[in-house]
Amino acid sequence: LAPWVPVVGLEIHAQISSNSKLFSGSQVQFAAPPNSLVSFFDASLPGTLPVLNRRCVEAAVMTGLALNCSINKKSLFDRKHYFYADLPAGYQITQQRVPIAVNGSLSYSLCIDNKMSQMVTKTVRIKQIQLEQDSGKSLHDDTRSQTLVDLNRAGVGLMEVVMEPDMCCGEEAAAAVRELQLILQTLGSSQAVMAEGQLRVDANVSVHHPGEPYGVRTEVKNINSIRFLAKAVDYEIQRQIEELENGGTILNETRAFDSKLGCTVPMRDKEGKQDYRFMPEPNLPPLILYDAKSLPANMNHQQVINIDWIHERLPDLPSVKREKLVEQYGILPEHSFTLLNEDGLAEFFESVVKHTQMKPKKVIGWVLNDLLSYLKQHSLTVKESPVSSFLLADLLNLLEKKEISSTAAKQVLAELWKGEGKTPLEIVKEQKLELLQDQKELEQICQAVIDGQENE
């Protein structure tokens, strides 16, 4: 049988972290009383107009720069028309013709064969980033055959990041999204928490034989976690391969991922190709951005966005942070990868190193093997750890000063997990775990043991 080449592209919607919405002054907040964060514009009442939020533009520029994009100094807004109860205007304001950023790239790491020690770097091209409005939320009440609509989310700013189909499987898609998530969180442009709908991913999947043209692609939606993303993509690839090998065809359709069944199913309301009737948004002039060279002399500062100013103030991206950790502490690349992969773990590690005489290369073992595995076992985040960085540092100091053995240290750690407020030293004294250093005392013990043996 001829081999199949799967092709995976991603469309990612990241909610912009801002106080107010993209085109109106209503608040952005998760879980508020229904329809309490809705302005007249968000409800699409006649006579209202969009007014662009400066912070949302800055967030998109930061993200574009972090993803190595060209920032379009002139970008345009368009209307994308479709009917749905949670889209009161009947159209979404987006950037279809000329988005704010184009032609970037994202590098991410993968473990070969699940071995942390063999990591490979891959790159996915970023086609574009566009600013657009989020829709409201529909709650389906099947028993009463109705939909309940909450417009709190309607109009919240989104950055749509389009990744070219450079990925080939669920693992790559998941790793790319994870890296994007870390970048967005580092920039602060989005909190990117998938569980709260701040990061939504749609996957475009197709398969073909090498050398032949790309196959028909399907769009997979309703993916609620990075783990499910990998599953959904891999399932869809398999489904398409099986369908084609059985002589069937792939429909260009939209499918939803069913996490309970672990499969994709056709989505209702998405039958037939949509015609969005794109048109320029008549109420918004072009968005003009400046750089140091083109900065206008006589304009109000508040009305000017300077791309170079934003570039200079970008924080260290995860890839840079990882390199710095390796350089500064002499740890391995896979160690720094894990440190950054867990929220707060890098800061925890650095705090321990600061407060202990033990070398970072030895500390990392305790943090990654003992601390992290315990947290994982009990589904705790670093912030929820009953053992603080100071407590661990104290313990490691005892070990470093040879006051206790390595085995004893593990025993003390096990006791510390109970979170009873005892210090490592107190536990050592309680359980008599001190290493004997006194030569005479050691001789006495050995002699006693030998004497005991002789008597038998």
Add this chain to the structure above:
Amino acid sequence: QKVSVEVLDHLEHLALVDFRDLEGVERLQKAIQFADQLHEVNTDGVEPMDSVLEDRCLYLREDDVTEGNCTKELMENAREKVEEYFVAPPGNIPLPKLEERETFLPGS
């Protein structure tokens, strides 16, 4: 060149307009012919203008919360509501196919 039945049906589905009768379709036809006159202008090398606002400055608003919190007023517009949620049908109700709906367009 006449507008085909397929296009008319497509438009009725997309925009939920009802051309209602021959006069409605003829008006559409005349509107298209009128707009087609634009093709007679040579626009080689000219950037299209899509808004008379193109030279205006796009105003940027500060990221402050200044609106919202008017649930009661908004709900006054709702024919039906359930605990401050708007009520809508379970899904989009598509326009019936040409053969199945009452329209003067040929094919129904």
